[in-house]
Amino acid sequence: MKIESPDLILIAEDSPTQREKLRHMLEMHGFRVESSANGKEALAALEGKRPLAVISDIVMPEMNGYELCRRIKGDHETQTIPVILLTSLSDPDDVIMGLECGADYFVTKPYNENFLLSRIQHILANSNQENEQGVRMGLEIFFRGKKYFINSDRLQILNLLLSTYETAIQNNQELANATEEMSVLNGQLEENMAEMDLKNQELFAVNAELEKQQKIVHEARIQAEEANRAKSDFLANMSHELRTPLNSVIGFSEVLVDEMFGQLNAKQHEYVNNILFSGRHLLNLINDILDLAKVEAGKLVLEPSTVKFREVIAGTLTMFQEKALKHNLRFGLELSADCDIELIADERKLKQIMFNLLSNAVKFTPDGGIIRVTAQRTSLSDMRAAGKYLQGERQPEAEDFVEITVEDSGIGIKREDIPKLFREFSQLDSPCNKEYKGTGLGLALTKRLVELHGGQVGVESEIGKRSRFFFAIPLLQEITATGS
């Protein structure tokens, strides 16, 4: 004899999450729930019990929902327990199979909570009547080439058909909702499209404007480049035109100073010397302008050769011997042992660099001062770490460098003046050796020449104490020591 449990519902569902969801929902509505993971477990759970209803999934391992239902309906003891199948009812086969197994109700998956609850309410309300009114009908139907034997009472069949109908209506409703939602979305989409069109038009306008600007910038750049080239050509031509007559000024003066055509008196000698000195200064100025113009026009190229480093450095120092004597300046030269080498460089330009730095040192050092030239090996990473070099237009590519420093005990440079130093035509006043008038181009050219070698320049100064100009040029190939 089964124990009546009017508030117990048995669930057969293999998905734990689905099972828990269903259990939770039913418990919230005051039912007791017993759950099982498949048909077999559900049958076992039915032993000695008579729940209000069985709610079963269709696809389950071990024993599916149809088989479970068929067993319940085939057993005299349990055949009156209402079975609710959770089915998709999307396929006529589902309907036939449902009929065949004798299920009482069908709820579509994914199920609507209220719909399922209304089914259970219906069972509660009609449980007694059904038992009495059950009129069994045995009928055979053919469907899709298969024969099915349906052994359900009329109510069951009606329920199934109603469920199917209800599902269809529900689906219809959902479809109608979806259609409406879609039309709203469509409307929005159209609005968005219109907006997008507008945005697109704006974008086109902006793009056109941008292209116009780009064209203007491009043309301006070409104009600037042309102007720059014209400027460089002009400077180069002017330099040539200026040098030609200047060369004869210097040439005639030299011939006179040498007294090649007869002796001069003291005054004449002094005057011709003055002409020669001014002529040479002017020539230096023009040469510097020409070099700068060439660097800017990209026309100044290096003429690299193997250079005996010590000889070049020492050689430029001797050019200042006269000045050193006159102003009682002391020169010091310290080359570290690993700098007594041959390196690949443009010898003339290397001399020019040294000459410019030494000229400045002499110019800004009061009488009796000291000028020290030192050289040592360094590397790109050390140079970067020291952070004392100026950023050039090009990044150095080499790794090994030789660093040459020219340090004077001169008046120093004001911090605010340092950025101006390497600019063209920016000359600081020298209170010291006035006769050493510079061109205002020396350091600008020096920087360019060093950078042309792939190196960098820099400067440090303590006002009233010293200035230290240094440059590093790369060691371009295997270095051989020249010995001492």
Added chain:
Amino acid sequence: MPHTILVVDDNDQNRVLFHDVLVISGFDVLLAENGEEAVHLAREHHPDLILMDIQMPVMNGLDAGKLLRSDPRTKDIGILALSCATTIDDKDDFFATGFDGYIDKPIDIRMLPNTIIKYLASVNRK
């Protein structure tokens, strides 16, 4: 017998300077204002050496050099370019044209006689 030097330069003062310094140093000197004059004088007098400016009106130094080299009467005359060009390309031009060398401007006029004597000696050794 003194060597004859043909100086070709469009600048009047330069020609005077070259003339006076070379004459006092014991050379015979011919002067030309441009490449065309130089070619005529060279054909007529066959100097021992030509000092040739490059940038000149009428005919420049490179064109004159080419003409001189292509003429059997003048093809053996030594030519030194008076150059204020400093790039390798320009110097390659000189040698491609058949110049025997170049003297960079600015020329140290006091050194010029010695430079010429050295050059002539080296040609004679050949």
